[in-house]
Amino acid sequence: xxxxxxxxxxxxxxxxxxxxxxxxxxxxxxxxxxxxxxxxxxxxxxxxxxxxxxxxxxxxxxxxxxxxxxxxxxxxxxxxxxxxxxxxxxxxxxxxxxxxxxxxxxxxxxxxxxxxxxxxxxxxxxxxxxxxxxxxxxxxxxxxxxxxxxxxxxxxxxxxxxxxxxxxxxxxxxxxxxxxxxxxxxxxxxxxxxxxxxxxxxxxxxxxxxxxxxxxxxxxxxxxxxxxxxxxxxxxxxxxxxxxxxxxxxxxxxxxxxxxxxxxxxxxxxxxxxxxxxxxxxxxxxxxxxxxxxxxxxxxxxxxxxxxxxxxxxxxxxxxxxxxx
Amino acid sequence: xxxxxxxxxxxxxxxxxxxxxxxxxxxxxxxxxxxxxxxxxxxxxxxxxxxxxxxxxxxxxxxxxxxxxxxxxxxxxxxxxxxxxxxxxxxxxxxxxxxxxxxxxxxxxxxxxxxxxxxxxxxxxxxxxxxxxxxxxxxxxxxxxxxxxxxxxxxxxxxxxxxxxxxxxxxxxxxxxxxxxxxxxxxxxxxxxxxxxxxxxxxxxxxxxxxxxxxxxxxxxxxxxxxxxxxxxxxxxxxxxxxxxxxxxxxxxxxxxxxxxxxxxxxxxxxxxxxxxxxxxxxxxxxxxxxxxxxxxxxxxxxxxxxxxxxxxxxxxxxxxxxxx
Numbered sequence: 129x130x131x132x133x134x135x136x137x138x139x140x141x142x143x144x145x146x147x148x149x150x151x152x153x154x155x156x157x158x159x160x161x162x163x164x165x166x167x168x169x170x171x172x173x174x175x176x177x178x179x180x181x182x183x184x185x186x187x188x189x190x191x192x193x194x195x196x197x198x199x200x201x202x203x204x205x206x207x208x209x210x211x212x213x214x215x216x217x218x219x220x221x222x223x224x225x226x227x228x229x230x231x232x233x234x235x236x237x238x239x240x241x242x243x244x245x246x247x248x249x250x251x252x253x254x255x256x257x258x259x260x261x262x263x264x265x266x267x268x269x270x271x272x273x274x275x276x277x278x279x280x281x282x283x284x285x286x287x288x289x290x291x292x293x294x295x296x297x298x299x300x301x302x303x304x305x306x307x308x309x310x311x312x313x314x315x316x317x318x319x320x321x322x323x324x325x326x327x328x329x330x331x332x333x334x335x336x337x338x339x340x341x342x343x344x345x346x347x348x349x350x351x352x353x354x355x356x357x358x359x360x361x362x363x364x365x366x367x368x369x370x371x372x373x374x375x376x377x378x379x380x381x382x383x384x385x386x387x388x389x390x391x392x393x394x395x396x397x398x399x400x401x402x403x404x405x406x407x408x409x410x411x412x413x414x415x416x417x418x419x420x421x422x423x424x425x426x427x428x429x430x431x432x433x434x435x436x437x438x439x440x441x442x443x444x445x446x447x448x449x450x451x452x453x
Numbered sequence: 454x455x456x457x458x459x460x461x462x463x464x465x466x467x468x469x470x471x472x473x474x475x476x477x478x479x480x481x482x483x484x485x486x487x488x489x490x491x492x493x494x495x496x497x498x499x500x501x502x503x504x505x506x507x508x509x510x511x512x513x514x515x516x517x518x519x520x521x522x523x524x525x526x527x528x529x530x531x532x533x534x535x536x537x538x539x540x541x542x543x544x545x546x547x548x549x550x551x552x553x554x555x556x557x558x559x560x561x562x563x564x565x566x567x568x569x570x571x572x573x574x575x576x577x578x579x580x581x582x583x584x585x586x587x588x589x590x591x592x593x594x595x596x597x598x599x600x601x602x603x604x605x606x607x608x609x610x611x612x613x614x615x616x617x618x619x620x621x622x623x624x625x626x627x628x629x630x631x632x633x634x635x636x637x638x639x640x641x642x643x644x645x646x647x648x649x650x651x652x653x654x655x656x657x658x659x660x661x662x663x664x665x666x667x668x669x670x671x672x673x674x675x676x677x678x679x680x681x682x683x684x685x686x687x688x689x690x691x692x693x694x695x696x697x698x699x700x701x702x703x704x705x706x707x708x709x710x711x712x713x714x715x716x717x718x719x720x721x722x723x724x725x726x727x728x729x730x731x732x733x734x735x736x737x738x739x740x741x742x743x744x745x746x747x748x749x750x751x752x753x754x755x756x757x758x759x760x761x762x763x764x765x766x767x768x769x770x771x772x773x774x775x776x777x778x
Contacts, residue, residue, distance in 0.1 A: 159498045174575055206483035207483055
């Protein structure tokens with residue numbers, strides 16, 4: 129990249145709000161140079177967002193920057209890591225200064241909030257898309273993985289999965305919500321999900337497995353089941369709903385969105401019986417509640433559901449299809 | 454990314470040829486988990502390649518994978534780092550199995566050669582492009598940077614800059630080379646440049662600054678001058694040419710390509726007088742020669758050229774423009 133217009137673009141991102149002690153060289157040399165603290169394992173996640181596929185091309189650039197970062201931070205939360213650095217490879221059709229100002233302002237506001245530093249990247253011309261790399265630390269041996277769940281472990285979720293799907297439905301005018309506050313709440317849950325970093329960090333000594341809910345609870349809990357080689361039972365009556373969601377979403381639609389709406393960026397995790405007391409203490413002060421929705425089991429294959437104490441069969445294929453919108 | 458066709462694609466990249474000891478978790482969880490050895494600084498470089506901008510859409514996928522990796526490795530070479538891990542975010546218009554097989558075979562062959570491991574990434578649908586992240590190590594305090602050159606330091610290049618531009622001209626039928634071997638050599642220098650990793654590692658105790666030549670010698674040596682706050686004199690008579698290049702490229706065109714053709718992925722570096730003897734020893738066994746082409750200077754501003762012992766003025770603006778093709 130040596131063309132004039134695009135070196136201008138690079139300037140929007142060459143501002144150091146936070147100069148972290150672990151960054152020896154950030155943007156501007158051939159490589160970023162970084163010193164990982166002793167006894168910390170590095171956690172890395174990479175995601176690409178393509179316009180028209182992962183977001184609408186006319187999305188507010190401030191919302192786009194927020195969500196692109198949040199989605200990646202959610203992956204760090206799932207392993208229990210503290211965020212540290214970010215790389216941004218941004219491909220743009222042209223240099224729209226208003227767009228760049230709003231996007232980069234929002235990005236740096238978030239980086240500052242999380243004490244993160246942008247350490248490198250690339251700006252190229254082409255159809256709008258971006259690839260974000262997020263780097264964080266987790267104490268050696270403490271990272272949560274998908275494969276640690278054991279039969280008998282309890283299954284939890286943070287927050288209220290389903291809100292994001294309801295918010296998307298409002299944005300796409302598939303759901304009408306007259307109450308302004310409720311509508312705003314649900315839209316924000318879709319546009320500006322909160323990565324559950326504090327929960328992830330609190331859980332890393334307590335949970336036997338964890339994942340973040342990006343494709344929907346069925347799909348992502350399914351990854352834990354598959355990796356851990358267990359089945360599980362989930363009680364549909366225990367699914368946690370927000371007040372706004374409960375007020376405006378019809379019951380069967382609600383179950384569907386909670387299980388497979390996707391883009392919740394809540395955590396789903398498992399906790400051994402022995403750690404349940406410690407969990408209540410560790411999570412109690414974080415504001416956002418966690419809810420036990422079921423239990424891992426050795427005597428069933430895959431995911432089984434109950435309602436009113438009785439087994440129910442969900443058309444899982446339909447749910448999977450739905451998850452892909 | 455949960456759509457069926459694209460999870461198939463991911464399988465092409467989910468093969469572990471080398472399982473490095475520093476990789477705790479590679480592909481398949483929310484994050485890759487990595488343990489950086491003690492007393493090593495992490496070096497990270499990120500590059501995006503967009504079809505039609507950085508490569509022709511009909512490029513041989515094996516060549517594309519080779520070059521995408523080589524270009525990033527060249528950034529590690531410039532700081533003197535040993536390669537370790539790679540992330541790949543690949544955006545494809547469709548799932549062409551033949552393309553994927555050739556691309557991934559070539560990629561894994563290179564990863565294996567360099568003892569590297571693919572630790573994560575993303576596969577999305579969209580216009581063909583890719584973002585590669587490369588991670589390597591350099592002993593703490595030993596990374597080469599652009600800002601360390603001092604007046605009096607000697608300026609060197611590895612290999613023979615200009616070959617790549619000549620190879621591109623052959624591919625685009627702007628240069629006719631009848632000799633088959635010479636034509637093949639020059640084409641390969643463009644399609645399959647060798648990242649100078651061994652030189653970079655040998656230089657990290659000897660060079661005062663270094664950069665890799667991606668935009669052309671004038672432009673990249675210019676970055677060293679700017680960062681180090683020195684001027685420099687370069688003797689055009691000392692520019693090293695390959696035999697094939699000398700045989701088929703007209704003299705003035707040759708100077709132009711050597712100085713600003715770009716995509717050489719050779720190293721340009723500076724060495725204090727005191728280290729010149731040690732340099733000859735350290736570099737001697739690496740096969741590819743290094744050539745001294747000039748000297749850093751406090752008494753000139755910017756880059757000055759001589760030929761036959763006399764100052765010459767190059768139309769630098771024209772050279773810069775040319776560099777952008």
